[in-house]
Amino acid sequence: MSTADETGGLMVRAEAVHKSFGRLEVLRGIDLEVKSGEVMCVVGPSGSGKSTFLRCINHLEKIDAGRLWVNGHLVGYRESGGRLYELRDREVAAQRRDIGMVFQRFNLFPHMTALENIMEAPYRVKRQPKAEVRSRSLALLERVGLSDKAGSYPAQLSGGQQQRVAIARALAMEPALMLFDEPTSALDPELVGEVLEVMKQLALDGMTMVVVTHEMGFAREVGDSLVFMDGGVVVEQGTPGDVLTEPRHPRTRDFLSKVL
Amino acid sequence: MTDLSKDTPDPARPEAIKAVPVRHPGRWVAVVVIAVLAAMFVNMLVTNENFKWSFIVDNAFRPNIVEGVWTTIALTVLAMVIGVLFGIVLAVMRLSDNPILSGVAWLYTWFFRAVPRLVLAILFGNMGILYAKYHIGGVPFAGPLGDLMGVDIDGTLFTVDARTLLSGFMAGLLALALSEAAYMAEIVRAGILSVDPGQEEAAGALGMSRALTLRRIILPQAMRVIIPPTGNETIAMLKDTSLVAFVPVTNELFFQLQAVGSRTFNVFPMLVAACMWYLILTSFLLAGQFFIERHFARGAGEQPRDKRTALRALGFGSGGGAAGGGGGA
Numbered sequence: 399m400s401t402a403d404e405t406g407g408l409m410v411r412a413e414a415v416h417k418s419f420g421r422l423e424v425l426r427g428i429d430l431e432v433k434s435g436e437v438m439c440v441v442g443p444s445g446s447g448k449s450t451f452l453r454c455i456n457h458l459e460k461i462d463a464g465r466l467w468v469n470g471h472l473v474g475y476r477e478s479g480g481r482l483y484e485l486r487d488r489e490v491a492a493q494r495r496d497i498g499m500v501f502q503r504f505n506l507f508p509h510m511t512a513l514e515n516i517m518e519a520p521y522r523v524k525r526q527p528k529a530e531v532r533s534r535s536l537a538l539l540e541r542v543g544l545s546d547k548a549g550s551y552p553a554q555l556s557g558g559q560q561q562r563v564a565i566a567r568a569l570a571m572e573p574a575l576m577l578f579d580e581p582t583s584a585l586d587p588e589l590v591g592e593v594l595e596v597m598k599q600l601a602l603d604g605m606t607m608v609v610v611t612h613e614m615g616f617a618r619e620v621g622d623s624l625v626f627m628d629g630g631v632v633v634e635q636g637t638p639g640d641v642l643t644e645p646r647h648p649r650t651r652d653f654l655s656k657v658l
Numbered sequence: 659m660t661d662l663s664k665d666t667p668d669p670a671r672p673e674a675i676k677a678v679p680v681r682h683p684g685r686w687v688a689v690v691v692i693a694v695l696a697a698m699f700v701n702m703l704v705t706n707e708n709f710k711w712s713f714i715v716d717n718a719f720r721p722n723i724v725e726g727v728w729t730t731i732a733l734t735v736l737a738m739v740i741g742v743l744f745g746i747v748l749a750v751m752r753l754s755d756n757p758i759l760s761g762v763a764w765l766y767t768w769f770f771r772a773v774p775r776l777v778l779a780i781l782f783g784n785m786g787i788l789y790a791k792y793h794i795g796g797v798p799f800a801g802p803l804g805d806l807m808g809v810d811i812d813g814t815l816f817t818v819d820a821r822t823l824l825s826g827f828m829a830g831l832l833a834l835a836l837s838e839a840a841y842m843a844e845i846v847r848a849g850i851l852s853v854d855p856g857q858e859e860a861a862g863a864l865g866m867s868r869a870l871t872l873r874r875i876i877l878p879q880a881m882r883v884i885i886p887p888t889g890n891e892t893i894a895m896l897k898d899t900s901l902v903a904f905v906p907v908t909n910e911l912f913f914q915l916q917a918v919g920s921r922t923f924n925v926f927p928m929l930v931a932a933c934m935w936y937l938i939l940t941s942f943l944l945a946g947q948f949f950i951e952r953h954f955a956r957g958a959g960e961q962p963r964d965k966r967t968a969l970r971a972l973g974f975g976s977g978g979g980a981a982g983g984g985g986g987a
């Protein structure tokens with residue numbers, strides 16, 4: 399793991415990141431920096447490339463042009479003698495261990511209990527001792543307020559509970575960075591609060607987070623910075639207070655007038 | 659006992675409905691017709707002397723026939739185990755990004771699904787014609803190497819006569835297992851494709867390797883789709899083991915029963931005995947399938963607990979058992 403000196407205190411650095419699906423150019427030059435410990439919220443209209451950018455950060459999508467570093471390491475490539483070499487599947491998997499991801503549709507493993515979901519990766523991937531993983535997983539369940547649901551299967555949990563298990567599952571790998579892709583969009587309104595509360599606690603504990611969300615209240619209260627994306631570029635960026643109250647760009651103003 | 663609903667009328671709850679149920683006269687007619695037909699059938703079984711029930715009872719459990727039962731079970735189990743494992747490999751190859759791997763898998767399935775099992779059995783039984791001898795564990799340049807060291811090395815660890823290796827049980831087993839792998843590959847592929855792609859992404863995001871994801875996340879979920887048609891395949895395999903008589907494998911169940919039948923001029927009773935044996939063995943397979951399905955239903959909410967779903971899982975009535983008939987598309 400790199401020290402803050404090497405990375406200049408940056409967790410994520412994106413330089414002119416481009417990504418196309420066939421002829422559709424979804425990311426058209428993203429420049430971004432996320433500092434260690436920072437909570438960055440990303441907003442923007444549907445199809446603006448928010449999910450795609452998030453997925454590029456942990457190499458679920460391969461970028462076409464530009465550079466992307468996480469924790470000082472180039473994502474998906476190794477640079478040597480001025481040339482880029484693609485990383486092997488095994489090396490990509492190793493990079494992803496330090497990046498947690500929470501999905502809109504939870505994506506819990508339905509054939510495993512809540513506890514087994516959380517234990518799976520630390521036990522099978524990091525090969526940590528089972529008893530240790532188990533007690534740490536139970537502690538994580540308690541942290542997200544679900545101690546009594548250890549033996550429940552995902553189908554027996556509410557959406558909010560499933561998403562909290564999913565957060566605990568990502569935390570079990572002790573990531574340096576957490577990515578959230580609209581974590582509350584698939585939830586009934588009364589379940590949104592419990593998930594946001596867990597995320598807020600995580601932010602207070604100092605976790606570096608990139609959160610794609612439509613919850614402006616969360617962005618204002620918890621976010622250190624707010625990014626507005628549209629058409630595959632970052633249109634505006636600043637503190638949540640500034641961007642939400644005094645948007646400079648007309649497109650930001652237009653978008654905020656629709657969602658606020 | 660007093661009728662509570664009358665003694666203490668609940669103001670909020672109206673009186674329970676007492677209606678004349680719909681009568682189903684047609685059903686009762688059907689029941690009578692079926693009862694009569696069944697009685698006639700049983701009467702025929704008992705009174706027709708050609709069945710020779712005592713002969714069946716005396717001969718259906720002879721040692722050579724019990725040995726035949728074990729051979730049939732062994733062939734079924736081994737062919738299915740090899741078929742399932744190889745089928746998984748083929749399915750993964752078929753779904754791989756590498757066009758050569760997926761092409762080879764396609765070619766394999768194409769060939770083994772096209773050629774009838776009976777033809778395969780005979781073909782494998784005669785494979786010995788192609789090679790006189792197989793050399794297993796051969797060391798290249800063993801001769802010169804041996805000269806160098808001053809010892810005489812044969813160059814082979816052991817030599818097997820091709821006709822021993824590829825005849826009888828092994829040839830029959832290979833024919834059945836390789837053909838089964840082709841069908842299982844299609845079933846497994848359909849199962850893998852049925853799993854939500856979000857599962858693979860979630861596993862990938864946790865840093866799980868592809869192999870680990872397949873083994874721990876994808877396949878266990880695919881099992882729910884894979885098992886019912888695999889049950890069908892196992893039952894079909896149990897019956898297809900009778901084809902190895904053409905390899906020839908002579909200690910197999912059907913061959914043995916027929917041998918007794920033709921030797922004693924009691925062909926028909928031994929055919930009845932064959933039906934009974936296959937019915938018994940198939941029933942055990944159905945019970946096994948029930949427990950395996952229940953195991954892989956974990957977390958799916960729909961645990962077959964009550965009797966109706968249990969019967970359905972056993973293949974009675976509509977439901978999973980019939981899905982994916984001849985081995986999927």
Ligand SMILES: Nc1ncnc2c1ncn2[C@@H]1O[C@H](COP(=O)(O)OP(=O)(O)OP(=O)(O)O)[C@@H](O)[C@H]1O
Nearest residue numbers: 419422424442443444445446447448449450451580
């Ligand atoms: N795998 C893919 N193949 C082809 N096109 C894709 C793929 N993934 C995303 N896209 C397209 O890329 C564009 C951006 O998608 P993305 O999911 O990043 O948007 P988003 O900002 O997350 O939108 P939303 O708010 O609806 O989630 C969309 O037009 C989408 O259709």
Ligand SMILES: [Mg+2]
Nearest residue numbers: 448449450580
């Ligand atoms: Mg999205």
